[in-house]
Amino acid sequence: MEKLKKLFRPFSVVPLAGWLLGVFCAAMMEYYLGDLISYYLYLPKIPVLFGTLVMLKDPFLIPSVFGYDLIVYVVPVFLVARLSAPLANRLAALLESMPLWLATLLHLAAFYGILHMWAGINDYRVLVVKLTMISIILTLSLNVINGYQGEFSCSHPGFMALGAYASSTLTLLLFANDKMFGEPLLNPALGPWLFPLVLIIGGLVAALGSLIVAIPSFRTRGDYLAIISLAFLFMVKSAIENMEIIGGPRGMSSQPNYASLTVVFVWMSLCIWIVHNFTTSVLGKALNAVRDNEPAANSMTVNTRKTKMTAFMFGAFWAGVAGGLFAHVLRYVNPSTFGLNKLAEILAMVYFGGLNSIYGSIVGAVSISMLSEALRPLELFKWIIIPLILILVMIFRPHGLISFTEINVKELMRPRNKERSGGVE
Amino acid sequence: MAPLLNIRNMTHFFGGLRAVSDFNLTIEPGEIRGLIGPNGAGKTTVFNLITGVYTPTEGIVELEGENIKGVETHRIADMGLGRTFQNLALWRHMNVLDHIRLAHYSQLSYGLFGAFFGTPKCRRQEKAVIENSHKLLELFDIDKFATQNIGNLPYGAQRRVEMARAMATKPKILFLDEPTAGMTPDELIRMIEIIRQVHRDFGVAIFMIEHRMKFVMDLCERIQTLVFGEVIAEGPPEEIQNNPEVIEAYLGKEDLH
Numbered sequence: 162m163e164k165l166k167k168l169f170r171p172f173s174v175v176p177l178a179g180w181l182l183g184v185f186c187a188a189m190m191e192y193y194l195g196d197l198i199s200y201y202l203y204l205p206k207i208p209v210l211f212g213t214l215v216m217l218k219d220p221f222l223i224p225s226v227f228g229y230d231l232i233v234y235v236v237p238v239f240l241v242a243r244l245s246a247p248l249a250n251r252l253a254a255l256l257e258s259m260p261l262w263l264a265t266l267l268h269l270a271a272f273y274g275i276l277h278m279w280a281g282i283n284d285y286r287v288l289v290v291k292l293t294m295i296s297i298i299l300t301l302s303l304n305v306i307n308g309y310q311g312e313f314s315c316s317h318p319g320f321m322a323l324g325a326y327a328s329s330t331l332t333l334l335l336f337a338n339d340k341m342f343g344e345p346l347l348n349p350a351l352g353p354w355l356f357p358l359v360l361i362i363g364g365l366v367a368a369l370g371s372l373i374v375a376i377p378s379f380r381t382r383g384d385y386l387a388i389i390s391l392a393f394l395f396m397v398k399s400a401i402e403n404m405e406i407i408g409g410p411r412g413m414s415s416q417p418n419y420a421s422l423t424v425v426f427v428w429m430s431l432c433i434w435i436v437h438n439f440t441t442s443v444l445g446k447a448l449n450a451v452r453d454n455e456p457a458a459n460s461m462t463v464n465t466r467k468t469k470m471t472a473f474m475f476g477a478f479w480a481g482v483a484g485g486l487f488a489h490v491l492r493y494v495n496p497s498t499f500g501l502n503k504l505a506e507i508l509a510m511v512y513f514g515g516l517n518s519i520y521g522s523i524v525g526a527v528s529i530s531m532l533s534e535a536l537r538p539l540e541l542f543k544w545i546i547i548p549l550i551l552i553l554v555m556i557f558r559p560h561g562l563i564s565f566t567e568i569n570v571k572e573l574m575r576p577r578n579k580e581r582s583g584g585v586e
Numbered sequence: 587m588a589p590l591l592n593i594r595n596m597t598h599f600f601g602g603l604r605a606v607s608d609f610n611l612t613i614e615p616g617e618i619r620g621l622i623g624p625n626g627a628g629k630t631t632v633f634n635l636i637t638g639v640y641t642p643t644e645g646i647v648e649l650e651g652e653n654i655k656g657v658e659t660h661r662i663a664d665m666g667l668g669r670t671f672q673n674l675a676l677w678r679h680m681n682v683l684d685h686i687r688l689a690h691y692s693q694l695s696y697g698l699f700g701a702f703f704g705t706p707k708c709r710r711q712e713k714a715v716i717e718n719s720h721k722l723l724e725l726f727d728i729d730k731f732a733t734q735n736i737g738n739l740p741y742g743a744q745r746r747v748e749m750a751r752a753m754a755t756k757p758k759i760l761f762l763d764e765p766t767a768g769m770t771p772d773e774l775i776r777m778i779e780i781i782r783q784v785h786r787d788f789g790v791a792i793f794m795i796e797h798r799m800k801f802v803m804d805l806c807e808r809i810q811t812l813v814f815g816e817v818i819a820e821g822p823p824e825e826i827q828n829n830p831e832v833i834e835a836y837l838g839k840e841d842l843h
Contacts, residue, residue, distance in 0.1 A: 435702045442701040442712060446688045450677050457675035459659040460637060460668075462692035462755050471698060517679065565679055 175242045176577045178256065179249030181271050183242035188279045191233050195282065202228050209285050213535035246578070253576035265570055273426050280422060287422055289534050291490045294429040295483050296526040300510040301436050301519065302479035307508075308516035308564075309440055310472035311452025313383065316374050316390035317480050317507050319397035320367040322499035324481025325488040326401060328363035329413045332356070332489070337417050341408065349417070356419040360428070360485040367481025368474040370397070375473035379466055394504065401496040412495025413488070420489035428486060432479055437519055437568055439475065448472050449517070506533075509547065513554055515561030519568045525561065588651030590615045590759055590791055591636075591667075596645035598635055605631050606815045609645070611793075613759060618785060618792045620806035622799075622826075624835055628815040629795045630672060633761055637669055638662040650758070664692040668757030670748045672764045672795075676736045682747055683732045686719035689754035719754065725787070726750040726780065742773040749780065753788060760784070762794035766801055778804055803827065811835065 175183075195207040202225040208215050211234070212226030242249075256264040280286040299317065306314045334342045336352035347355075374390045381389070402410045439445045447468045450458035459465050488494045506529070514525020529547065536543040554562060591613040598606045606628050613619055623629050635642045638659040647655040654662050663669075677685060694715070700708035723729040726746045731739055736747065745765065752760060765781065766774050778801065785792055796802045802809060803823040811819040811826060813835045819826055826832055 438704040439698075439701050442704075442708065443687055443691055443694055443715060444698065444701040446680070446684050447691060449680055449684075450688050453677035453679055454675045456639065456659075457671065457677065458688075459639075460663050460671075460675075461689040461751060462660050462663040463688065464658075464660050464691075 171243060172239065174250070174577045175246045176249050176253040177268065177574050178253045178271075179242045179246050179577075180238070181268070181275065182245050182249055183238040183240070185271070185275050186241040187234050187237040188275050190237050191282065192278055195233065198232055199229060204229060207282055209283060210289065210531070210535055214538055217536070217538040250576040250578040253574060257571075257575060261571060264574055268574060269430055273423070276426070277422060288490070289530070291420065291422060291425045292487075293527055293530040294425045295486050295490065296507075296510060296530045297429055297523055298432045298479055298483040298486070299507050300514065300522040300526040301432055302476040302483065303507050303511050304514075304516065304518070304522045305436065305440070305448070305479075306472055306476040307511055308518070308521075309445065309448040309452070310469065310476075311449075312378060312469075312472075313387040314374060314390045314473070314476070315387055315504055315508075316371070316393040316397075317476075318499040318501075318503040319394040320371055320477040320480035321484035321487065321503070322397050322401060322494075322496065323367040323370045323477075324360075324363035324484030325494050325499070326407055326413070326484075327366040327481070328359045328485030329416050329488045329494060330407060331359045331362060332417055332419065333413065333415075335359075337415065339415050341413065352417055353419050356424070356489075360482050363485035364478040364481035367484065368478040371473045371477030372470070375470045378469050378473065394499075394501075398496050398499060408495070410496060412493060412498075414493040416489050416492045416494075418489070418492060420486050425486055425490065428482060432482070433519060433523075433568075436479070440519070441567060444468075444471070509551055512561055513551055515558075515564035515566070518561070518564050518566045520566050521561050521563040524563055588648065589613060590617075590650060591793070592646070592648040592651075593636065594646040596632075596635060596642045596647060598631065598640065598642045598644075604815060606635060606642075609635075609812075609815075609817060611810070613791050613793060615758070615791055616785075616789055617808070618806050619794070620802045620809040620823075621793065621795045621812060622797070622802060622809060622832075623812035627812045629812055630763060631815075632812065633669065633763055633795065637667060637761065660692070663755055663757075666756070666758035667761065668752035668755045668759070668790075669761035670745075670752050670763055670765060672767060674744055674748055676744060676748060678737055679735070681733050681735050682723065682728060682739070683716070683719055685736065685747055685751050686722055686754050687715050689751045690715045690718065693756070722750045722754055725783075742769060742776065745769070745773075745777065746780065749784070753784060753790075757790055759791040759793060762792060762796075764795050764797060766796065766798055774798070774801065777801075781805060799827070 191207065199207050204212075204215065204222065204225050208226060208229060211230055216223050216226050256267060276290060280290045299321065303314070303317050306312055332352065333339050335347045335355070336345050336349045338345055374386070374393050377389050378386050401407065407413060440448070447458065447463045450461070450463055451465050451468050455465055510525040510529045511522065513529055514523070515521025532547055532550070533543060536546055539546070558564070589612045591611065593609060593611040596606060596609040597604070609632060611619075621629050621632065631640070634640050636647060638654065638657055638661075641656045645655070647653070649662070649665055649667060652665070654665065680688075694711050696705065696708040696711050699705070720729060720732070723732055726749060728743055728746050728750065731743060736744065739747065749765070762781070766777050769777060781792065782805070784790065794806070806823060808821065809823055809826045810817050811829070811832045818831050818835065819829045
């Protein structure tokens with residue numbers, strides 16, 4: 162551990178901008194030289210997800226995969242990040258003098274550019290990245306209910322299904338020519354522009370549905386509410402299965418392709434921003450107070466009923482938006498997607514990443530989605546390995562990897578060359 | 587003008603059990619009143635009845651002439667009734683500053699939309715709340731703990747956080763439920779000073795439950811003694827101290843043999 166720390170010391174002067182630069186160079190390298198490098202390392206093509214799939218399929222290629230990852234990702238990232246540190250620090254100082262929102266937007270734009278380039282190498286990556294970003298929205302929204310508010314809600318896939326079906330119905334009805342609803346009612350060219358509105362409507366439908374769980378939460382907590390919310394999940398599922406007009410158990414397909422990488426990224430950023438604003442405000446802190454001691458919250462003028470309702474409706478809204486995006490990424494939904502498996506997946510992300518933390522949700526969503534993609538060739542064994550990791554996390558960090566930490570954008574982006582109070586080391 | 591707090595014939599049943607019967611109390615602005623009684627006498631129940639945790643079965647409860655019987659707890663708190671709890675009711679995953687911030691809940695008007703998008707109005711109000719919170723923290727001498735998690739604080743400091751939190755709701759009357767429970771003698775003296783200071787600086791009326799006679803005698807102008815849900819004596823401290831019925835309730839009947 163000590164040695165590892167020593168190894169990373171030279172990199173403590175690299176600001177976020179420097180890391181972005183490093184990752185940018187790595188992505189550039191893969192874009193231009195990826196084919197060449199993989200050819201010389203006897204790899205069939207550019208490994209899609211850091212070579213994990215190839216590795217599990219053909220163990221003889223393990224050294225080549227490691228070599229590829231080292232040459233294309235590790236070395237360029239660290240080398241460029243370290244070498245560009247003086248320059249990047251100057252850049253970070255310049256960004257710091259700008260208004261916070263502008264600096265954040267510039268970082269986000271840079272990050273998106275890199276992501277776009279990296280994912281652009283093949284379609285599979287694009288799909289994985291999109292689904293991962295949707296998972297981040299889902300995890301964050303469940304964290305609001307289970308982490309910040311401290312209930313144990315199992316109805317998230319239900320909220321997601323409401324959002325997915327509401328938005329799919331709208332887009333199919335209004336903008337697409339399909340076998341279910343026939344001719345589009347509006348000009349399909351309007352579709353992409355009205356898509357945000359469609360997603361918001363999907364979210365609102367989910368929020369409205371969440372009242373069925375939110376109102377019992379005034380009286381019950383813990384296990385009882387968990388069972389009520391589980392019941393809600395099955396209610397939604399069987400309701401959809403029995404509605405022939407929206408396809409019943411066969412589901413809905415051929416949604417228009419509106420959820421591009423950019424759209425999903427923008428919604429994810431928006432979600433993180435709004436959840437952050439909300440949870441750091443006094444109204445959001447009220448959620449924590451209700452979780453930790455409800456009578457005390459009541460006596461301190463907090464309207465606990467309104468707070469509980471807000472948490473549920475807010476969480477459900479974002480689950481609905483995520484559901485809408487999910488439906489338009491896969492362009493096919495059926496009720497069995499939103500069952501217990503989905504629930505287990507989202508809960509795992511929340512509890513793995515960490516309760517009451519935006520960082521935690523992002524880490525949890527990204528690592529569990531990436532793991533489950535990377536271990537895909539193992540098929541059934543995947544569901545032995547992932548729960549095992551989850552159990553280990555629960556033993557050593559009962560609240561998840563990064564819990565009870567608020568995101569601090571200013572701290573994240575600051576230059577690292579000068580010593581500051583509370584800085585690294 | 588109506589008294590600050592007016593309670594007439596407040597009675598409460600838990601099932602068939604008469605927990606509090608015919609409780610009367612009038613508190614004028616700026617008064618300090620005490621409520622004593624042996625364990626299980628129903629003192630905390632009286633607090634819970636007035637603050638709206640339970641609704642009294644019978645009787646009148648009025649704050650500044652307005653009925654508060656059957657009103658939700660958070661509304662009553664907003665109307666000017668602040669309280670602390672017998673066994674510290676703090677929020678264990680929150681830091682000290684957030685405790686005080688949150689007690690400003692009802693004083694904010696930016697609404698959910700403001701909270702989601704961080705509107706200028708929201709930022710302005712949040713800033714004012716943080717400034718006010720720091721002022722309160724300084725007043726109670728816990729400013730140095732501001733960013734600490736509440737669990738890391740010594741017991742006495744936690745008590746002071748609870749007090750500062752109650753004061754952040756801008757109460758007109760403050761209910762203290764055993765403010766010195768589990769305190770060392772040093773902390774006790776500190777607490778007397780703090781209560782005096784709160785009384786002087788904020789001009790609030792105080793109604794407290796307390797077991798330590800010295801503490802009650804020092805602070806209160808009038809004391810009520812509650813035994814089995816009934817008030818058996820009421821008056822200034824000296825009178826209560828020498829009241830045979832009170833002595834009997836605490837120490838038992840004198841053995842004449």
